[in-house]
Amino acid sequence: MLLRVLQPRRYIVNISGGIPNTEQIKTETTVTLSDEQRDVLRRIIQGKSTFFSGSAGTGKSVLLREIINQLGGASQRLGITASTGIAAINIGGATLHSWAGIGIGAESAKKLAGMFLGQPKFEKVLERWRRLDTVSMVDGALFDKLLVLSGDFFQLPPVPNRQDNVIIPPTFAFDSKTWNACIGNPITLTRVFRQKDQGFSIQSELFLFS
Numbered sequence: 473m474l475l476r477v478l479q480p481r482r483y484i485v486n487i488s489g490g491i492p493n494t495e496q497i498k499t500e501t502t503v504t505l506s507d508e509q510r511d512v513l514r515r516i517i518q519g520k521s522t523f524f525s526g527s528a529g530t531g532k533s534v535l536l537r538e539i540i541n542q543l544g545g546a547s548q549r550l551g552i553t554a555s556t557g558i559a560a561i562n563i564g565g566a567t568l569h570s571w572a573g574i575g576i577g578a579e580s581a582k583k584l585a586g587m588f589l590g591q592p593k594f595e596k597v598l599e600r601w602r603r604l605d606t607v608s609m610v611d612g613a614l615f616d617k618l619l620v621l622s623g624d625f626f627q628l629p630p631v632p633n634r635q636d637n638v639i640i641p642p643t644f645a646f647d648s649k650t651w652n653a654c655i656g657n658p659i660t661l662t663r664v665f666r667q668k669d670q671g672f673s674i675q676s677e678l679f680l681f682s
């Protein structure tokens with residue numbers, strides 16, 4: 473995955489198109505994270521790249537905002553992105569394409585990397601890295617990147633492209649060659665908070681990732 477090999481060190485990517493509701497924003501300050509949400513948070517604070525999922529209402533956005541908060545909020549070292557504008561606003565970030573400055577991202581990976589690294593906003597970070605010429609003396613931890621992905625693949629799929637008026641089936645992020653190397657096993661949040669009738673939460677048990 474392109475972002476895995478580039479600066480800054482930490483990335484938060486909300487891959488869902490979830491729309492925030494005012495009720496959740498108001499009540500969030502009083503929310504206590506559940507055990508499964510806390511386990512995900514602990515993992516990320518330990519520096520482990522993580523993809524967490526869960527059906528609608530399982531608290532992905534609440535957890536994501538807490539993760540961002542714990543990592544010190546948006547900075548040059550923390551890119552906060554989502555796949556849609558509304559989902560980006562939900563977590564105080566930008567769309568992935570806008571943040572990376574790669575337009576619609578249709579070019580080759582090499583060209584996209586060039587577009588990304590060529591932006592003035594990354595020059596300071598890159599300059600700092602270029603000065604690290606005695607690489608043998610650099611602590612390995614400095615090179616660790618933390619990638620946090622959140623979303624629900626059972627909600628909105630990628631928008632398909634068209635060629636000569638024929639729809640090209642979209643590929644999902646987990647179809648990418650680097651998904652397993654970057655992410656490993658996903659974690660699924662199972663407790664549904666938004667749904668008062670917990671009987672409906674059975675869907676989350678049916679859709680558990682293995």
Ligand SMILES: Nc1ncnc2c1ncn2[C@@H]1O[C@H](COP(=O)(O)OP(=O)(O)OP(=O)(O)O)[C@@H](O)[C@H]1O
Nearest residue numbers: 490496504505506528529530531532533534665666
């Ligand atoms: N630990 C918690 N304790 C109590 N309420 C919670 C907790 N986590 C989330 N909630 C509440 O559950 C509701 C759904 O949370 P949230 O929007 O984060 O879910 P989501 O998984 O992102 O949903 P969607 O996939 O539909 O976007 C919100 O009202 C939120 O305040």
